[in-house]
Amino acid sequence: xxxxxxxxxxxxxxxxxxxxxxxxxxxxxxxxxxxxxxxxxxxxxxxxxxxxxxxxxxxxxxxxxxxxxxxxxxxxxxxxxxxxxxxxxxxxxxxxxxxxxxxxxxxxxxxxxxxxxxxxxxxxxxxxxxxxxxxxxxxxxxxxxxxxxxxxxxxxxxxxxxxxxxxxxxxxxxxxxxxxxxxxxxxxxxxxxxxxxxxxxxxxxxxxxxxxxxxxxxxxxxxxxxxxxxxxxxxxxxxxxxxxxxx
Amino acid sequence: xxxxxxxxxxxxxxxxxxxxxxxxxxxxxxxxxxxxxxxxxxxxxxxxxxxxxxxxxxxxxxxxxxxxxxxxxxxxxxxxxxxxxxxxxxxxxxxxxxxxxxxxxxxxxxxxxxxxxxxxxxxxxxxxxxxxxxxxxxxxxxxxxxxxxxxxxxxxxxxxxxxxxxxxxxxxxxxxxxxxxxxxxxxxxxxxxxxxxxxxxxxxxxxxxxxxxxxxxxxxxxxxxxxxxxxxxxxxxxxxxxxxxxxxxxxxxxxxxxxxxxxxxxxxxxxxxxxxxxxxxxxxxxxxxxxxxxxxxxxxxxxxxxxxxxxxxxxxxxxxxxxxxxxxxxxxxxxxxxxxxxxxxxxxxxxxxxxxxxxxxxxxxxxxxxxxxxxxxxxxxxxxxxxxxxxxxxxxxxxxxxxx
Ligand SMILES: Nc1ncnc2c1ncn2[C@@H]1O[C@H](COP(=O)(O)OP(=O)(O)OP(=O)(O)O)[C@@H](O)[C@H]1O
Ligand SMILES: [Mg+2]
Numbered sequence: 001x002x003x004x005x006x007x008x009x010x011x012x013x014x015x016x017x018x019x020x021x022x023x024x025x026x027x028x029x030x031x032x033x034x035x036x037x038x039x040x041x042x043x044x045x046x047x048x049x050x051x052x053x054x055x056x057x058x059x060x061x062x063x064x065x066x067x068x069x070x071x072x073x074x075x076x077x078x079x080x081x082x083x084x085x086x087x088x089x090x091x092x093x094x095x096x097x098x099x100x101x102x103x104x105x106x107x108x109x110x111x112x113x114x115x116x117x118x119x120x121x122x123x124x125x126x127x128x129x130x131x132x133x134x135x136x137x138x139x140x141x142x143x144x145x146x147x148x149x150x151x152x153x154x155x156x157x158x159x160x161x162x163x164x165x166x167x168x169x170x171x172x173x174x175x176x177x178x179x180x181x182x183x184x185x186x187x188x189x190x191x192x193x194x195x196x197x198x199x200x201x202x203x204x205x206x207x208x209x210x211x212x213x214x215x216x217x218x219x220x221x222x223x224x225x226x227x228x229x230x231x232x233x234x235x236x237x238x239x240x241x242x243x244x245x246x247x
Numbered sequence: 248x249x250x251x252x253x254x255x256x257x258x259x260x261x262x263x264x265x266x267x268x269x270x271x272x273x274x275x276x277x278x279x280x281x282x283x284x285x286x287x288x289x290x291x292x293x294x295x296x297x298x299x300x301x302x303x304x305x306x307x308x309x310x311x312x313x314x315x316x317x318x319x320x321x322x323x324x325x326x327x328x329x330x331x332x333x334x335x336x337x338x339x340x341x342x343x344x345x346x347x348x349x350x351x352x353x354x355x356x357x358x359x360x361x362x363x364x365x366x367x368x369x370x371x372x373x374x375x376x377x378x379x380x381x382x383x384x385x386x387x388x389x390x391x392x393x394x395x396x397x398x399x400x401x402x403x404x405x406x407x408x409x410x411x412x413x414x415x416x417x418x419x420x421x422x423x424x425x426x427x428x429x430x431x432x433x434x435x436x437x438x439x440x441x442x443x444x445x446x447x448x449x450x451x452x453x454x455x456x457x458x459x460x461x462x463x464x465x466x467x468x469x470x471x472x473x474x475x476x477x478x479x480x481x482x483x484x485x486x487x488x489x490x491x492x493x494x495x496x497x498x499x500x501x502x503x504x505x506x507x508x509x510x511x512x513x514x515x516x517x518x519x520x521x522x523x524x525x526x527x528x529x530x531x532x533x534x535x536x537x538x539x540x541x542x543x544x545x546x547x548x549x550x551x552x553x554x555x556x557x558x559x560x561x562x563x564x565x566x567x568x569x570x571x572x573x574x575x576x577x578x579x580x581x582x583x584x585x586x587x588x589x590x591x592x593x594x595x596x597x598x599x600x601x602x603x604x605x606x607x608x609x610x611x612x613x614x615x616x617x618x619x620x621x622x623x624x625x626x627x628x629x630x631x632x633x634x635x636x637x638x639x640x641x642x643x644x645x646x647x648x649x650x651x
Contacts, residue, residue, distance in 0.1 A: 053471050056645055079473040088471065089464030093266040094259070105255040106472040150468070 001189050002029040002052060002158060006061035009047050009213075021047040023213040024061065029191050029206070031157070034184050036204030037193040038237060044213040045193040046085060049162050052191070053083040066157045066189075079107065082151035085162035092136035096127065096146040099135055100153050107154035114153075121149040125179065141172035148179065158189045165199065177203055197234045207233075211241040248481070252474045256482025264452050264486060273451040274490045278444045278498035283505035285440065296377075305347035305382035308333040308340070312352030319352070321393070327385050341373050347382035348372045350390075363401050437502075438538060438607030439581045441495055442600060445542055446549045446577050448494025450570050453487045453553035458566035466648065480554070480642045484635060487550040495542055499535070537610035541620070544627035545603050549577075551634035558641050580604060596622045599630055 004027050011019040022044040029035035039045045050056040052063055054074035063070045066080035090099050097118060104114040122128050125145045130138055135146060144164065151159070161180060165173040180203065184190055194200055200207055201221055208218045217224060217240045221233060230236035264270045304326075310333040312319050322330040333349060340346040351369040359365035368390050372383035399409035460466040469479060553570060560566035577600055583589060584604025591605045602623045609616065641647045 055467060055470055056649065075473050075475060078471060081471070083471040085467070087464050088468040090468070091259075091263060091465050092463065093263050098259075098262070102255070102259050103468075103472055106252060106474045108251075108473075147468075151471075 001031055001067070002027075002035070002063060002065050002191060004028075004048075004052070004061070004063040007048060007051055007058050007063055008060045009044075009051060009056060010059045020213050022051070025210070025213075025215045026061075027208050027215060027218060029189050031189045032184060032187045033205040034180065034190040034192055034203055036200045036207040037191060037210055038195065038197075038200050038207055038233075039193070039210035040195060040241065043210045045195075045210060046087070046162055047213075048210070049083070049085065049160050049191065049193060053081055053160055054078055055083075079154070080157050082154070082156040082159045083162075084147055084151045084160065084164055086166050087162075088147060088151075090135040090138075090143055090146055090150070093134060095132050095134050096138065096142070096149075097131045099146055100149045103150045104153040109154060117153055117155070118149070121152060124182075125149055126175075140167055141169065144168060144172065144176065148176065152183075156188075159183055159191070161190070161192045163194055164192075165194070165196070197232070197237060201233050209237060209240050216240050249475065249478055252478040253482045253485065256474065256479055257485045260452070260456055260483060260486035261489065264455070264490065267451075267455060270451045270455060270490065274448045274494045275497050278448065278494040279501045281440065281444065282498045282502035285436070286502060286505045287509060289436075300378050300381055303378065304329055305378065305385065306331070306345070307382060307386065308337045308346050308349040310337065310349055310351040311354065312356060314355060315352050315357035317357050318393070322350075322389065325389060327389065328382075338371070341371060341379065344373070344376070344378070347379045348386055350386055360397055363397075436585065437611065438604050439585055441498065441538065441542055441607075442545065442577060442581045442603060443574075444494045444498050445491050445546050446553075446574065449487050449491035449546065449550045449553050452490040453550065454557040454560075454563055454566040454570065456483045456486060457554060457558040458560040459563045461560075461648070462562040470648065476643050477639055480635075480639045484550060484554055484638065487554055488546055491546040491550050492543075495539070495546065499539070531611055531613060534611040534613065537615070537620075538607045541603055541606060541610075541624065541627075544624055544631055545600070548599065548627055548631035548634060551631055551638055555634055555638040555641055558638060559647055584608060591616065591619050593619070593622065597626050599627060603627065 004025055007022055007025045008020070009022040011021055013019055025044075025048055027035065037045050037048065047056065051058050051070060052065055054070050054077050058071065062072075065077045068076040068080065070077050090096075091102075094102065100118050100121065101114055104117060109117065118131075122131055125148060127142070127145050127149065130142050133142075135143065138146065148164070159180075164176055164180070168176065177199065180190060180192060184205075192200075192204060204221070206218065206220055207224060209216045209224075217227070219227065224233070224236050224240075225231075228236040228239045230239060264274075306329040307322075309319055309322065309330055319330070322328060334340070337346060337349050341349060349371040351371070353366040353368070356365050356368070370383050370386050370390075373379040395412075398412045402409050402411055457466075460469065470476075552573075556569045556573070557566035560569060580598065580601035581604045584601050585608070589595075589605065591602070591609065595605060596602045596619045602619075606616075606620060606623050610620075
């Protein structure tokens, strides 16, 4: 369960001055459902998700993630969250297995449960073939699978995916989308950011459209389509984010 | 603070660093090579240059003295010089190192010497030039010998014993044990090299573990684990410290080995002669232990400072551009400490690095000022703690971690 209340993040940049990257964003993501955060480049998706993962401290507002406050108990939040972003890279000189094991240990897993957890993740994600290869020798798809295993090694209740299919081929992207769906099936709270409309259409139970740091619209795909009268999500998205559009 | 987390992070960083060629090079390979190169190379080169210079029979010129053939003949016969009459350009010949030195014998020198009061002999050399200096020393000894013989002759002629001019001799005897002489020789440069290696050993892991991780995007991965920020910094700090200490240890072991090898190759030549003749450098093992103990807080200081500085940098390159100038900040006080005549006092004992350089020099020559030693150890530990606290504080600051 994620409950964001008026999350706001202001950056201070020497050249650009004040940047209101996220402004008063409130939403709820429920267990067993996928909440999609849809937005263009620079809309504020990553910043929002980083605040939920306690990597950034909100300028104002807060969020409860898995029952803990991101400002008050960031350590407890992190223990219950898996975070995957385009910017969360792998250690090039570790093998895939060492990488997953490292994060398992940081999450307090003991060695026997770590071993069984790694082998079950490798089964699910079909990773056995490259488990003992160094991360810098892996293909992009193998890297992404390793990253997913890394984020899920402690079996978190809440999963945060920030554009997990960027740069992947269709097959690998599909296998990741399928995996995210399975997580929903196991009752996890999933939040999934993307700017790919088709992915949001197929995957997300609730879609939040974020633009210029503000949440412009929120609802199921059917809701959004009904509200804007668009034939598909793309039209609907354009209508919502365009200056004269609703929101 | 969780020891388990710190240990996990340290273990991973250790494994990662062992696989990093750049870190291996600067923490193990270079320190291992530098010391033997220094001991063998520098010692060999210096002794070769000096013995060659000593073997050379210097070419000198004699100015004037046409009415003193005896002196000129003696100069030629001594076999210590290739003496020849001065040409007009003798001065420039000395500058060009074609002639090592010149002696000016005043008019009527020999005649005046017989009566017991001759005008002064002037010797010319090129100051600061080793071979010219050796030649002029020889010349001076030659004329002093001549003067003594003249004195003896004059005294005997007057029926007095020759010893009356030298009622007693002055002798110089060494009381420092042999290894201390070696200590002075190597003592100046060894702490300097160790301080430098201590810094270099910490540099590569410090940059790789902070700025390097930011650049490669693994820092964000690490930060989304539940590990406490303080534990992450401490785990990384332990690795940087390991790099620094490993560099020092490698250099010491290889220096020890090369000293033993050099000592053996110089045969049974007692180390006591090391300071004078042969250049078999030796070092006092107890002093070396002292140096090692003093290097420990310095390693902590360097590791913490480097960690804080490279944490601030966005990329490995940027970190290098900060750490590069810091090398000078270390070399300068370390060199000042090597200069002769600068001695420890309470104020200098509080100047970081300089104090270490000075106290190491003392310990290697067998002087133990316990008051200064504890002041230096304490102040360095204090600076180190402050730097580590700064690194922790910076790591908690998201502007530093997500600096764009
Ligand atoms: N550390 C930072 N310092 C200053 N400005 C930042 C920082 N991080 C993000 N921003 C700015 O905040 C805004 C939102 O960025 P954010 O990365 O959240 O967008 P995004 O929706 O994830 O975009 P993309 O689809 O390109 O990943 C942008 O204008 C960005 O330049
Ligand atoms: Mg983004």
